[in-house]
Amino acid sequence: MDVVIHFAEQRAAPYSMKGSKGKRYTVDNNLNVTNNVLSAIVESGLDIHLVHLGSMGVYGYGTAGMKIPEGYLHIKIPNGEGLTIDQEILYPANPGSIYHMTKTQDALMFAFYNKNDGIRITDLHQGVVWGTNTPETLLDDRLINRFDYDGDYGTVLNRFLMQAAVQHPLTVHGTGGQTRAFIHISDTVKCIEIAIENAPKKGEKVKIFNQMTETHRVRDLAQLISSMTGAEIAFLPNPRQEDDENELHVENKCFLELGLEPTTLKDGLMLEIHDIAEKYSSRCDRSKILCKSYWTESKKNDNESNKLWADLNHLDNQDSNHADKY
Amino acid sequence: MDVVIHFAEQRAAPYSMKGSKGKRYTVDNNLNVTNNVLSAIVESGLDIHLVHLGSMGVYGYGTAGMKIPEGYLHIKIPNGEGLTIDQEILYPANPGSIYHMTKTQDALMFAFYNKNDGIRITDLHQGVVWGTNTPETLLDDRLINRFDYDGDYGTVLNRFLMQAAVQHPLTVHGTGGQTRAFIHISDTVKCIEIAIENAPKKGEKVKIFNQMTETHRVRDLAQLISSMTGAEIAFLPNPRQEDDENELHVENKCFLELGLEPTTLKDGLMLEIHDIAEKYSSRCDRSKILCKSYWTESKKNDNESNKLWADLNHLDNQDSNHADKY
Numbered sequence: 001m002d003v004v005i006h007f008a009e010q011r012a013a014p015y016s017m018k019g020s021k022g023k024r025y026t027v028d029n030n031l032n033v034t035n036n037v038l039s040a041i042v043e044s045g046l047d048i049h050l051v052h053l054g055s056m057g058v059y060g061y062g063t064a065g066m067k068i069p070e071g072y073l074h075i076k077i078p079n080g081e082g083l084t085i086d087q088e089i090l091y092p093a094n095p096g097s098i099y100h101m102t103k104t105q106d107a108l109m110f111a112f113y114n115k116n117d118g119i120r121i122t123d124l125h126q127g128v129v130w131g132t133n134t135p136e137t138l139l140d141d142r143l144i145n146r147f148d149y150d151g152d153y154g155t156v157l158n159r160f161l162m163q164a165a166v167q168h169p170l171t172v173h174g175t176g177g178q179t180r181a182f183i184h185i186s187d188t189v190k191c192i193e194i195a196i197e198n199a200p201k202k203g204e205k206v207k208i209f210n211q212m213t214e215t216h217r218v219r220d221l222a223q224l225i226s227s228m229t230g231a232e233i234a235f236l237p238n239p240r241q242e243d244d245e246n247e248l249h250v251e252n253k254c255f256l257e258l259g260l261e262p263t264t265l266k267d268g269l270m271l272e273i274h275d276i277a278e279k280y281s282s283r284c285d286r287s288k289i290l291c292k293s294y295w296t297e298s299k300k301n302d303n304e305s306n307k308l309w310a311d312l313n314h315l316d317n318q319d320s321n322h323a324d325k326y
Numbered sequence: 327m328d329v330v331i332h333f334a335e336q337r338a339a340p341y342s343m344k345g346s347k348g349k350r351y352t353v354d355n356n357l358n359v360t361n362n363v364l365s366a367i368v369e370s371g372l373d374i375h376l377v378h379l380g381s382m383g384v385y386g387y388g389t390a391g392m393k394i395p396e397g398y399l400h401i402k403i404p405n406g407e408g409l410t411i412d413q414e415i416l417y418p419a420n421p422g423s424i425y426h427m428t429k430t431q432d433a434l435m436f437a438f439y440n441k442n443d444g445i446r447i448t449d450l451h452q453g454v455v456w457g458t459n460t461p462e463t464l465l466d467d468r469l470i471n472r473f474d475y476d477g478d479y480g481t482v483l484n485r486f487l488m489q490a491a492v493q494h495p496l497t498v499h500g501t502g503g504q505t506r507a508f509i510h511i512s513d514t515v516k517c518i519e520i521a522i523e524n525a526p527k528k529g530e531k532v533k534i535f536n537q538m539t540e541t542h543r544v545r546d547l548a549q550l551i552s553s554m555t556g557a558e559i560a561f562l563p564n565p566r567q568e569d570d571e572n573e574l575h576v577e578n579k580c581f582l583e584l585g586l587e588p589t590t591l592k593d594g595l596m597l598e599i600h601d602i603a604e605k606y607s608s609r610c611d612r613s614k615i616l617c618k619s620y621w622t623e624s625k626k627n628d629n630e631s632n633k634l635w636a637d638l639n640h641l642d643n644q645d646s647n648h649a650d651k652y
Contacts, residue, residue, distance in 0.1 A: 020365040027361040028354075031431070035353040039346040045623065066405045075401040076410075079392045084402075092415040093434055101438045105357070105431040108419055112427045116567050116621060241442050295442060297371065 001120075003196050004041070006052045008033045009102065013057070014152045014239075014293035016099035022293075023098045030102035031109075038113045049120040049199040050110075051192060056127045056181045056212055058104045060094025061246040068250045071125065071208025096242055097295070110206045118203060122195045126188065127181030127212030127250075130157035131268055132276045134186040145185065147276055149284065151291035156218060157182065157265075159289070164229040165277035166284045169312070173291070174238035176219025177245030181212035184263035194258045210252045213262035224265070229273065234312060237305035241295035286316040327446075329522050330367070332378045334359045335428065339383070340478045340565075340619035342425035348619075349424045356428035357435075364439045375446040375525040376436075377518060382453045382507045382538055384430045386420025387572040394576045397451065397534025422568055423621070436532045444529055448521045452514065453507030453538030453576075456483035457594055458602045460512040471511065473602060475610065477617035482544060483508065483591075485615070490555040491603035492610045495638070499617070500564035502545025503571030507538035510589035520584045536578045539588035550591070555599065560638060563631035567621035612642040 009030040010016065016026040034052070041048045059068050069091065077085040090111060093104035110121045137143040148154040149162035160170045183191075191211045200207045222233045238244075256262075290313055294300035335356040336342065342352040360378070367374045385394050395417065403411040416437060419430035436447045463469040474480040475488035486496045509517075517537045526533045548559045564570075582588075616639055620626035 020369050023365045024358070024361060027435075028358055031357050032350070032354055035350060039349045042623070043346050065409075066403060066411055073403065075403055077392060077399065077401055083391075085392055087418075089418040092413075092418075093437075095434070095438055098438070101434055104434050108421070108427055108430050108434075109353075111419075112421055112424070297368070 001047050001049055001199065003049045003051060003199075004037060005192060005196075006034065006037055006050060008037075009053070010099065012153050013097035013099040014291055016102075017097050017240075017295050018152075018293045026098050026102055030099075031105055034106045034109050038109060038119065041119055042113070042117045047120070047202070049122070049196070051122045051195050052106065052110070052124065054106065054123045054125045054208075055100055055103045056125050056210065056250070057096055057100035058093055058107065058125060059091055060096065061178070061180075061243060061248060065247070066249070068210065068248070070210050070251050070254050071123065071206070096240070107206075114206045120200045120202065120204070122200065122207040122209065124191060124195060124209050124211045126191075127183045127210075127215075128155045128157065129183055129185050129188055130155060130161075130265075131185040131263070131272055132158075134189050136189075147280065150288040152293060156180070157221060160222060160225045160231075161269075161273055161277040162281070162284060163289065164225050164231040164273065165281040166286065167231070168286060168289055168316070169232040169234035170222045170226060171290065171312070172219055172222050172233055172235050173240065174235075174242075175244045176217060176222060176235065178218045178242065179215055179246050179248040180218065181210075181215050181248060181250050182265070183212045184268055186263055187211075187213055187260060190260055191255050194255060194260060198258055209254045210250050211255065212250055212252055213260075214264060215248045215250060216265070221265075224269070225273075228270065236308055236312070237299075237302065239291050239294045239299055241299070287313075289316055327373050327375055327525065329375045329377060329525075330363060331518060331522075332360065332363055332376060334363075335379070336425065338479050339423035339425040340617055342428075343423050343566075343621050344478075344619045352424050352428055356425075357431055360432045360435050364435060364445065367445055368439070368443045373446070373528070375448070375522070377448045377521050378432065378436070378450065380432065380449045380451045380534075381426055381429045382451050382536065382576070383422055383426035384419055384433065384451060385417055386422065387504070387506075387569060387574060391573070392575070394536065394574070396536050396577050396580050397449065397532070422566070433532075440532045446526045446528065446530070448526065448533040448535065450517060450521060450535050450537045453509045453536075453541075454481045454483065455511050455514055456481060456487075456508055456591075457511040457589070457598055458484075460515050462515075473606065476614040478619060482506070483547060486548060486551045486557075487595075487599055487603040488607070488610060489615065490551050490557040490599065491607040492612065493557070494612060494615055494642070495558040495560035496548045496552060497616065497638070498545055498548050498559055498561050499566065500561075500568075501570045502543060502548060502561065504544045504568065505541055505572050505574040506544065507536075507541050507574060507576055508591065509538045509540075510594055513537075513539055513586060513589055516586055517581050520581060520586060524584055535580045536576050537581065538576055538578055539586075540590060541574045541576060542591070547591075550595070551599075554596065562634055562638070563625075563628065565617050565620045565625055567625070613639075615642055 010026045015022050073091045095101040095104050113119045132145050132147050149159050163170050336352045341348050398414050399417045421427040421430050439445045458471050458473050489496050
């Protein structure tokens with residue numbers, strides 16, 4: 001059996017929300033590539049296992065005290081005649097951006113091609129990735145992975161690490177009460193290996209794994225890094241349309257039972273600060289740090305918010321003209 | 327308030343299943359046009375009501391004795407700790423073709439743009455349309471609507487009507503036990519008018535109407551038309567991947583309460599046979615009648631099925647060379 005690992009999607013929620021261009025590119029690219037690879041697998045007539053990188057964000061972050069299952073939900077449907085119907089359904093989608101929306105639409109393609117053509121598919125619902133190196137990339141400096149710290153492509157923890165390294169305030173959006181799921185990049189790579197080794201059986205429904213190892217509130221992460229590095233924390237108006245605060249309980253036993261041994265923040269964070277963020281801080285372009293993608297026009301045009309962002313932005317641009325100071 | 331009526335989708339399930347080309351065109355066209363119009367509405371900053379033509383097929387046809395609601399389902403989620411969470415969700419999608427799949431993916435776009443940008447949206451989950459004329463097109467022959475009777479674009483009832491008119495056997499797929507929802511074209515037009523006049527309020531969730539007026543089994547329709555016209559019935563292997571038999575109970579009180587007065591098969595069928603199918607039967611190209619789109623490779627390559635289809639096809643092609651006989 002062959003395997004296709006499908007990572008070919010526009011991957012940034014902020015980029016997907018910048019405006020019509022970003023929305024259209026994200027939908028056009030992400031949905032067509034998924035359909036193209038699926039229809040190509042059908043056309044090939046070969047038994048190919050498709051492994052796709054999805055997102056924890058497909059579930060939404062308002063779970064009403066429930067533990068988010070791995071993809072499927074058991075429900076009861078009252079039929080109005082005193083009877084209740086038991087069903088298992090794909091967890092109801094509740095995406096928070098166009099990017100996440102395309103992942104929920106991918107899921108419908110997977111379900112259809114799996115049902116109609118019997119394609120074996122694994123969809124990895126991944127949390128926020130942090131860290132830079134895997135055991136392989138550590139072998140030589142030239143193998144090092146990219147480290148995105150900017151407002152569009154940088155994930156929250158990596159952004160905080162770089163901000164701390166260049167003495168930039170840690171930028172928390174809103175109250176920082178957003179709880180998110182995290183995973184270290186070396187665990188991500190291991191999970192893909194595990195997914196390949198545990199392909200669904202022929203005829204089995206789409207396998208969905210929650211690819212995350214711990215959850216944290218954004219403001220707690222900022223405080224943790226602040227306590228390690230002395231960095232200041234700046235609370236800024238949230239450019240995203242989302243709840244200020246949310247709980248998040250996630251089932252992730254599939255990967256743990258298959259042998260994943262998580263790299264936790266506790267173990268990996270200081271290494272990342274020293275070996276990556278500080279080591280390469282001279283390459284940082286501060287003018288790229290702030291998030292400049294707004295979820296709605298009214299957020300974009302909110303004068304009071306804009307002033308707070310602009311103050312910080314002004315400092316960054318000044319610093320950017322004197323990059324040699326780092 | 328302005329209204330955009332969005333009919334700009336590839337509309338044939340069989341076309342969408344012909345092969346990679348049809349699958350890719352359907353996904354590319356249907357999803358991009360929906361996203362394009364939604365992001366254009368956001369960009370315009372105007373309060374525009376989007377009315378979209380969806381399909382009853384998004385629900386799937388295995389409803390376990392339940393009445394299909396208008397878009398949303400009340401469910402109970404056992405949380406594993408003795409508690410049950412009540413939620414209202416978008417009815418779980420279960421599309422039967424790539425075409426129907428794109429409609430379920432449209433629904434996720436509507437939910438997202440409605441939540442994020444407050445766009446007013448109505449999604450019409452339409453049944454199989456039959457009939458040709460509305461009160462307006464009846465005013466003059468030159469206004470007459472197109473009548474698709476071919477295997478890709480013709481809907482089942484219109485196909486039967488044309489088959490009866492040209493003394494072609496009524497082609498029933500499988501046992502004909504598929505139950506489907508139907509609506510006359512004049513009711514479709516009326517429903518769109520009603521949808522426009524009853525736009526969702528600002529901030530209201532996506533309005534979903536089931537746009538159908540009656541349900542029938544395919545074999546019962548064939549028998550009805552056979553009894554009216556003397557046409558033979560040919561049971562052929564089903565080119566689609568679907569259940570042989572299904573029940574279908576559909577809620578449709580939204581439109582009825584808003585004043586829709588259905589044109590029923592009982593009232594309209596004989597008119598359609600005389601005024602359209604028989605009147606224009608000389609234009610029929612019999613070589614286009616049979617369905618030549620297979621849902622899977624194994625159905626396409628099933629020799630026994632192919633022989634049954636080929637026998638009928640052979641007759642059609644012979645007749646096609648003597649079109650003057652009609």
